[in-house]
Amino acid sequence: MHFQQIIASLNNFWANEGCLLLQPYDTEKGAGTMSPHTFLRAIGPEPWAVAYPEPCRRPADGRYGDNPNRAQHYFQYQVLIKPSPDCIQEKYLKSLEQLGINPKHHDIRFVEDNWESPTLGAWGVGWEVWLDGMEVTQFTYFQQCGGLDCRPVSIEITYGIERLAMYLQNIESIWDLRWNSAVNYGDIWLSFEKEQCEFNFTQSDPIRQKKLFEIYEEEASNLLSKNLPIPSLDYVLKCSHTFNLLEARGVISVTERTAIIGRIRKLAKRVAEAWLAKRKDLNFPLLQ
């Protein structure tokens, strides 16, 4: 199954389960969770069901394309359903079957993994799904988001598309994955990977990036004071990405890390609170 078919298959499956099919959000982010389609929608009483592929950037994970399993830019397939429905694990297993993974031929396990995003002030409990020992999906019942208790609780399912694809195509390097019958993953992304790594690890200027972090932080904070949580979230995400860039340059120690994460979390909390208040003013339209 080609990479693009995997996305199509998951789209098809979750659309049939009643999910909205959305597109990636246009800001750099470390995980599909950070998209407003998840981060904001997991907050408050309104129901929601969405599925979308999301490109993710984790600058420190780059290996100049030399490592067969790692890249600083990759894809997640994200599903968020609120409230979390019954039989969701069984549904998830059906989605794997549709990808051609027959559970009877494998060892599929749900192993405890409690997810936490300290920058977003979000945490949940759930599982990582192991397919013959390989973690292919993260399964999380959101308990808090932006520091707010989630009521009702959302279920988030995050597939690692590359890993699944490598498994399905029986291929040992991410760069050899077939995107369609003619073009490989590497044909598309390898040159991006190399240049971005060059930027992430050597050409990015830590002093300028630190300044950018502060500018973004200020912008986010100012937007909050104008009660504009949605654009503010964009700048919180930029803070988070800039922080990741600084980390990739190795200029932040473990001790300093805690402090910066705290600053981003503070903003994310305020975004969450402002979003909830505005939805409340609108009488939570999706409840009707």
Add this chain to the structure above:
Amino acid sequence: MPADFARLALPHLDQLVLRDLKQLRLNHGDIHCTSTPRRLVLLIEDLAARAENLEEERKGPPVSQAFKDGSPTQAAIGFAKRCGVEVESLQVRETLKGPFVFAKVIEIGAPTTNLLKDQIPKWIGSLQGRRFMRWGSGERRFSRPVRWLVALLDETLIPLCLAGSDPEICTGKVSRGHRLLNDQVEISSADCFSDVLKEVGVEISRKKRLEFIRTAVNEASTSLQARADLPEDLLEELADLVELPSLIEGDIEESFLELPSEVLSTVMRVHQRYIPLYRAEALNDPLALDAKHSLLPRFLCIANSLDDAADFVKSGNERVLKARLADAKFFVDADLAITSKQRCEQLDKVTFSEGLGSLLDRVNRIKWLAKELVHDLNLSGLNSGNVKRAADLCKHDLVSQIIGEFPELQGIMGAKYLLAEGEEREVALAVMEHYLPKGYGDSLPESDAGSLLAIAERIELIISIFAKGERPSGSSDPYALRRAGNGLIQILWHKDWGLDLISFLEKALLYWEKLLPDLDFNVSLLASELAEFLRQRIVSLLEELGTDVDIVQSVAGETVSTVRSLSDPVDTKVRAELLGEMRRSGKLLAVQAVVTRAARLAVKSNLSPILLDASKVVCPDLFEKSCEEDMFAVIKSLEPIVKAADRERYALLADGLVKGSEALSAFFDGEQSVMVMVEDSKVRNNRLNMLGVLRNQAWTIADFSQIVGG
């Protein structure tokens, strides 16, 4: 459910059920609590169909009121009615207050089904675990969403619903089998539960799964002439991760044994829950850079799959391991491409913490502390050049690639890289050991250089974070300062190193003040804050060791000056242990009684609390009775002991106090006892001073007023 939930919850459930069944008057046989990853199981054998009747005798009115002319009065009729018995069945019995009427009341036991209907939700609700969750729109909290519930009394369904679960969960007869075999399965009777589940691929007995895994692993490793690295906690976790265990033996490419065994075993055990296999005869050198001599290119894996899937599962798991190890190999190769010295230089670019400079600045402060410790501890046989070298290099692996991926291997990888570069073994070992202990109960550094560097590292952290104005609070200690403080004290104890922490901290703070003038702190205030912080660490560690709380307070509590408890923490521990021994041998009571009485009176004089020499303040010419002479003799005999400098003096002093306790109590209570607070101020002060000196001498060991009883 999380793998450790059942392990932690089952013993609790077992106790709870036992207690509640007794309270409900339900007779029963054996109780079995067990679990699989998808279910908790409670089986009660030979459970009675209904509760035992409760027979009770109630006392009614006196006979004089209950009967008139042999017939029951209104009082008797009313009493019988209240008790639900016929008036004829009332009995008359003699009591101390004369004859009374009694009724035998029988409360009929309720049917078991009715009782369990209420009880089962309570049992479910009382289970505790870490990180409970809500799901859907419900408010119920549990370890993971509750999806089904079977409750049977033999063949009969016990009808009940769990409030607050979304969707609502009500009991039924349908359970679920192994995910891969059969999702729904009807349980016709409680008796056949275990067998029916086995048919659908679930071994419900946790113990059987555990023993299966243990045996399978032992057999496999024996036939491979290997030693399986299967600690008990991994074994339990494996048993809690599968419903139907099977053993899979996988291969590792030989070339991956070029990686350190710690990297391989961390990937296998921690990340993948595989069982690494060590060569049976191998000695594992913690500083070796490869695993060729220690590990076999094999691993064991416990699967939860169907037998036909074994080949898929084996190759799948091998692939995963290969990818993970290729990753690790990539990091190690990248690390080996540059030198540790170059990494040290990179530390300059990593901020340690705002206001405290870079990690290189931190290393330089550690180096300074290490140099001062070498001086203060004055250890024979220590190569100070190696300490300095180790201090220089101690943090180089923090910027290595492998530590970015395996932070738990910090120090270990740094040491291996150093040895491979030709650094002296002592230096490499010190770099590895300076992270120890990683927490309470972890092993401590053994080498002198490693221990000294570990102390320097911890003092640097504590001083720097305090100096920039942050303090650990009740629930929050983001820099793990308490752990650092504990480690520091534990190492001093373990090495039996007498270090005057008070003066060492003061010296260090003066250096910090010069080095970091932008930090806003007052040296003497901070010194006393740090001393107080470390005093609390000593208190908590002594309690952790099982020392009685009052003894801990007497040597390191708030009434004891920090100078006393911190000028040599080993000395403080020695005294606590001595008091513990005195308590166990029954000697503490007598000493404590006398010293406390002496101390209580001695406050009435102005005697300096450090004066230990009786001859300067006590005049034997003023003695009036022999008991004063005797007491004076005791005090004089203790004088040379308390003035000695070694730690043995405490035991001698304690002995002296025990031996003298008779003479001392004679001073207060004997037939020849004296009154202390007499009119004549000379005599009075003479007596008070004698008591004061005795108190001061005893205080060399501890503040006896903190000790509660013998």
